[in-house]
Amino acid sequence: MIEQLKLDFSSREVSSRVNPLALFAKLNGATSPERAMKDLCRRARLYCHMHEPPFGLMNVTRMLKVEVERSKHLPAKIRGRLERRATGYVIVVNEYLSWRRLRSTVAHELGHVLLYRSLSRHPEAISALREPEQWAHVEALCDLAAAELLMPLDDLWGFAFPDILSVYNSELHMSLYDRYLVSYTALFKRHLDLGVDLVLLWRAIPSTMLTWRISSAYHKGNYFIPPGMSATKHLFPNILDGINLDESGWRITAPEMQFTFQGRVLEGECAIVDSTPRRAQPLFEGFRVADEPNLSLGAVMLMRFKS
Numbered sequence: 590m591i592e593q594l595k596l597d598f599s600s601r602e603v604s605s606r607v608n609p610l611a612l613f614a615k616l617n618g619a620t621s622p623e624r625a626m627k628d629l630c631r632r633a634r635l636y637c638h639m640h641e642p643p644f645g646l647m648n649v650t651r652m653l654k655v656e657v658e659r660s661k662h663l664p665a666k667i668r669g670r671l672e673r674r675a676t677g678y679v680i681v682v683n684e685y686l687s688w689r690r691l692r693s694t695v696a697h698e699l700g701h702v703l704l705y706r707s708l709s710r711h712p713e714a715i716s717a718l719r720e721p722e723q724w725a726h727v728e729a730l731c732d733l734a735a736a737e738l739l740m741p742l743d744d745l746w747g748f749a750f751p752d753i754l755s756v757y758n759s760e761l762h763m764s765l766y767d768r769y770l771v772s773y774t775a776l777f778k779r780h781l782d783l784g785v786d787l788v789l790l791w792r793a794i795p796s797t798m799l800t801w802r803i804s805s806a807y808h809k810g811n812y813f814i815p816p817g818m819s820a821t822k823h824l825f826p827n828i829l830d831g832i833n834l835d836e837s838g839w840r841i842t843a844p845e846m847q848f849t850f851q852g853r854v855l856e857g858e859c860a861i862v863d864s865t866p867r868r869a870q871p872l873f874e875g876f877r878v879a880d881e882p883n884l885s886l887g888a889v890m891l892m893r894f895k896s
């Protein structure tokens with residue numbers, strides 16, 4: 590998912606042009622920033638005795654001496670940010686976030702803290718982290734931290750083995766959602782690390798079950814079908830045609846697929862499940878809690894294409 594950075598110190602002296610992510614990897618004895626971040630997250634979980642999901646983040650914030658504060662004053666599009674105050678780091682999160690999104694946001698900001706702490710003796714590297722050319726890498730690395738803190742890949746593979754497409758069903762989809770207590774968005778994005786090229790969330794237009802539109806799309810590599818596309822108008826043939834809803838849920842009738850999108854023939858495998866076979870609200874610290882808005886009349890489609 591994230592392009593690995595080569596450790597190349599020879600061409601760049603430790604100066605204002607230092608490669609801060611390569612230094613981050615080196616200081617953590619890793620061959621790439623991604624490996625360094627994964628290892629730091631694993632060690633943080635172990636240090637805080639977090640052995641079984643769902644992973645709470647309170648112990649990690651305590652260990653890193655980070656405070657979390659909810660704010661009504663952040664713009665709606667800002668989910669959270671990290672502030673350095675005289676007392677230490679404070680993660681300010683938007684009060685309007687659902688509790689599932691809040692967890693992902695806090696975990697992402699903890700990724701920034703892990704970066705800063707590793708580079709604490711290298712102020713020039715911390716300054717370099719803020720250079721525009723580093724933003725995309727830094728953000729991707731902190732997204733990785735959030736995923737590793739809340740949904741470690743090793744744990745997830747235990748459910749996806751031997752191939753997520755062959756074992757995926759509505760029950761598994763919901764059990765992962767409740768095992769890690771993350772948002773749908775975070776969960777769907779994580780599927781891309783399990784050998785899936787494209788995750789589409791379809792919604793049926795309520796007036797007619799025959800019209801399906803893509804409401805969200807997450808992709809890796811070159812395969813992308815944007816939100817808004819409809820199954821009947823933009824994809825040929827209609828790839829949802831073979832799917833029937835009955836009392837037992839969605840039937841996957843066409844694991845092999847071939848269709849045309851914008852003149853390009855796409856061929857591969859897919860798995861499709863009902864996105865909300867919810868029977869009861871999730872348990873959090875022993876209590877049933879209100880959840881994200883219902884994604885009724887929705888279907889999740891995982892796709893892997895032949896290259």
Ligand SMILES: [Zn+2]
Pocket residue numbers: 697698701727728731
């Ligand atoms: Zn960030």
